[in-house]
Structure formats: C-alpha cells, structure tokens
Amino acid sequence: MADGEVFSKIYDVVRQIPYGKVATYGQVAELAGNKRWARVVGYALHLNPDPEGIPCYRVVNKAGNASSAFAFGGINRQIELLKAEGVQFIDGHVDMEHFRWNRHIF
DNA sequence: CTGGTGACCGCTT
C-alpha cells in the first residue's frame, strides 16, 4: 500500500485519541508526521472509511469548532457526541484549554 | 493526462 501511507498514519493517530478528549487537525497532522498535512487530515476524515473505528467527531479545528460539512446527521450531532463524553463547550466551541488532547510529539 | 479543490495550520513579511 504505497498510496495512502500518510492517510494510514492520520487514521492511526485519530484512533489514538482518548475518550473525553478532542484533537485538532493540525495536531493530528503533526503527530502523523508533518503539520502541513492538516488539510490532508480534513480530507482523510472526509473519506471517513471507518466511522466506527475512526472517531472523526473528536477532531475539531483550532478554533474548537466542528466542521460545517460534518456528515453524521448534522453538526449538532458531533457536539452532542462530544458532550456525551464529558467535553465542555463554550459559546458553541470546545474548551480547548482543558479538553484538547494533551499528547506530546515523539 | 492535467488542473483544481478540500472538514486546515503555521510561517513569513
């Protein structure tokens, strides 16, 4: 599988996101290898080949706001799922100050 | 086959 090596890493990183935490596209991209892949991360999640194994709803932009193109039944659905995990929201955006996945880069 | 886009972010000036 020479094609999709980056995608595989992105999916792997997203799967490593713990329960009750959220990660940003840039952070996932950075953990995947390069920060510039943030855009690729968005596309990778857009494909979302395994929504059950890849909690793309735990991935939000740096602003802490969910993507407007969320396709899980509505943008609200993602917020509801995150709230169900205990993630706090401030004025409609995630409290990145305390719920951002604090993971250090290898 | 080529061009352009997309759920984004960091860096440079």
Place this chain on the structure above:
DNA sequence: AAAGCGGCCACCA
C-alpha cells in the same frame, strides 16, 4: 503587533 500566503495528500471532472 497583524495580515496574507503557501503547502501537503488524494479524488473528481
């Protein structure tokens, strides 16, 4: 300090 631009991957027309 603020604003603007580019960049990487894969898929569609």
